[in-house]
Amino acid sequence: MLEERVRKVFVDVLSLKPDADGAGLVYNESEGWDSIGHMRLVAALEDEFDCMLDMEDILDMSSYDKAVEIMAKHA
Amino acid sequence: MPDALLLEGKVAIVTGATRGIGRAIAEIFAAHGATLIINGTDASALDEAVAEIRDRHSAAVSAIAGDISIPSTASDLVRQAFSQEKRLDIFVNNAAVLIDALIGMVTDEAIERTLGVNLKGVLYGIQAAGRLMSRGGGGSIINLTSIVGRFGNAGQLAYASSKAGVIGATLSAAKELAPANVRVNAIAPGFIDTDMVRQLPPEKFEERMASIGMKRIGTPQDVANAALFLASDLSSYVTGQVLGVDGGMLI
Numbered sequence: 001m002l003e004e005r006v007r008k009v010f011v012d013v014l015s016l017k018p019d020a021d022g023a024g025l026v027y028n029e030s031e032g033w034d035s036i037g038h039m040r041l042v043a044a045l046e047d048e049f050d051c052m053l054d055m056e057d058i059l060d061m062s063s064y065d066k067a068v069e070i071m072a073k074h075a
Numbered sequence: 076m077p078d079a080l081l082l083e084g085k086v087a088i089v090t091g092a093t094r095g096i097g098r099a100i101a102e103i104f105a106a107h108g109a110t111l112i113i114n115g116t117d118a119s120a121l122d123e124a125v126a127e128i129r130d131r132h133s134a135a136v137s138a139i140a141g142d143i144s145i146p147s148t149a150s151d152l153v154r155q156a157f158s159q160e161k162r163l164d165i166f167v168n169n170a171a172v173l174i175d176a177l178i179g180m181v182t183d184e185a186i187e188r189t190l191g192v193n194l195k196g197v198l199y200g201i202q203a204a205g206r207l208m209s210r211g212g213g214g215s216i217i218n219l220t221s222i223v224g225r226f227g228n229a230g231q232l233a234y235a236s237s238k239a240g241v242i243g244a245t246l247s248a249a250k251e252l253a254p255a256n257v258r259v260n261a262i263a264p265g266f267i268d269t270d271m272v273r274q275l276p277p278e279k280f281e282e283r284m285a286s287i288g289m290k291r292i293g294t295p296q297d298v299a300n301a302a303l304f305l306a307s308d309l310s311s312y313v314t315g316q317v318l319g320v321d322g323g324m325l326i
Binding site: 032039043046047052054055 | 146150153154157185202206207209
């Protein structure tokens with residue numbers, strides 16, 4: 001459930017195929033996930049989970065798997 | 076209460092709001108209907124300020140005590156806006172210290188403290204506020220610089236450096252945050268009647284007074300009026316500006 005919410009955010013923000021798998025997505029490597037995309041992802045995740053992330057978490061969110069791990073703290 | 080409320084429904088944070096310019100800004104924002112979160116380092120002065128502003132303006136006011144040179148203070152303030160109101164419209168980076176010293180006698184401690192509060196504090200504030208404002212569709216960040224940050228002043232090496240830095244931060248943040256409809260402007264007061272300038276020796280004080288075109292010292296209210304303009308929708312297309320509030324002072 002948590003992972004599906006995170007996956008949907010990635011699909012929306014990075015314009016992925018609706019059934020795309022999040023695993024394997026990496027910051028600065030996957031298409032669209034540059035620094036601007038990163039801030040959009042962060043804002044969208046914060047909206048989805050109704051929270052505010054710490055700067056450490058924002059800087060730490062270097063992959064999809066890491067994003068799931070970080071958002072688990074706010075689920 | 077003013078005839079038209081310019082900040083009704085808006086959520087504002089003001090740092091260094093227990094006295095001087097910050098206090099005047101907090102007062103005018105409350106009078107114009109803003110929900111306020113104020114900050115200062117002295118917890119008891121802050122409690123008094125909250126009670127007085129609340130009573131005078133029937134405003135919603137809360138506070139967080141803390142030193143703005145520590146990064147967590149700005150994020151705690153913004154987090155409070157998020158948890159209470161789910162939004163942030165206005166952030167005033169006002170807290171500052173003034174430690175005068177001649178070149179050759181400016182201590183490391185004075186440099187660290189001056190840059191820590193006056194410049195790093197502003198950077199932390201912009202970082203914390205910019206993100207929540209962007210999420211909410213926009214906002215206004217107001218940074219207090221100084222006429223000294225634009226033109227320099229003998230005896231204020233560290234202070235002038237910190238205030239010049241605030242101008243650079245304002246210009247950069249204005250560019251980066253404009254697409255998110257977050258406006259970032261600075262106010263550059265001249266000689267304003269606060270505890271800060273009352274630290275000056277009498278002859279320096281008179282010298283400053285003589286340099287003011289309008290021949291009067293500025294009031295915190297003069298600066299707060301400019302802040303109200305920049306905070307409100309009256310300035311909806313104004314960003315990246317440094318607004319002098321100095322009565323035609325030459326320095």
